[in-house]
Amino acid sequence: MLSKRIIPCLDIKDGRVVKGVKFLGLRDAGDPVSVAKAYDAQGADELVFLDITASIENRKTLVTLVEKIAGNIFMPFTVGGGISEIEDIRNILNAGAEKVSLNTQAVKFPELISSAAKRFGSQCIVVAIDAKKQGDFWEVFINGGRTPTGIDAVIWAEKAARLGAGEILLTSMDCDGTKNGYDLKLTKEITSKVNIPVIASGGAGKLEDFYDVFTQAQADAALAASLFHYGKLSVKQVKEYLNKRGVMVRL
16 A cells, blocks of 8 residues: 655745635745755655746746756656646746646647556646635636636546546635635545546645545545645644544655
């Protein structure tokens, strides 16, 4: 059985780490390189870097910043935001990232997933899904959570896996930044339908939330941002707690 992973996330806007609630009301959370180094020291399993305004601003990810972060950490590093073609993926991987996260462009052009997986290997390709409850289904949103698509998140996750995605980064927009716990129903719905790892994101507020998303929703990894950024918990505390409760983690 693979160890469960704890993954801090750096949402980047204007070259700074930011965090909001339900994708709104962003506030500053520090310098990306300093924050990344701190998480490396805490023993985070991976780091996710999301340039959250790149797609809506119709620009590429900040490659220079990616290089700076990669040069200061020793953990695997996933980068997303503004990646629209194979050349972008190559540039990000060459800058030091192990994986890229595709969201908006993958929804618009699903063939990007398959062509990227063939070129670089599925292990490098993460499909990020931002989902919000709408009646009896969860709807996929793109452009940093600004644009509804009408697409069912569960069906999209299944399609992404078939196309060659190596992992799903699933963010509940309803739970994001609320610290009320992960969306266990949404996460379970998707982990039960795909045979690739699912990273749960959105809502972590206390130690029990990590335990619940692993044991009740079968997530393979748990991502958190504000909880770690503002020092309520450290990665080390989360891992020690999970280990005591019998969840396999890398200490």
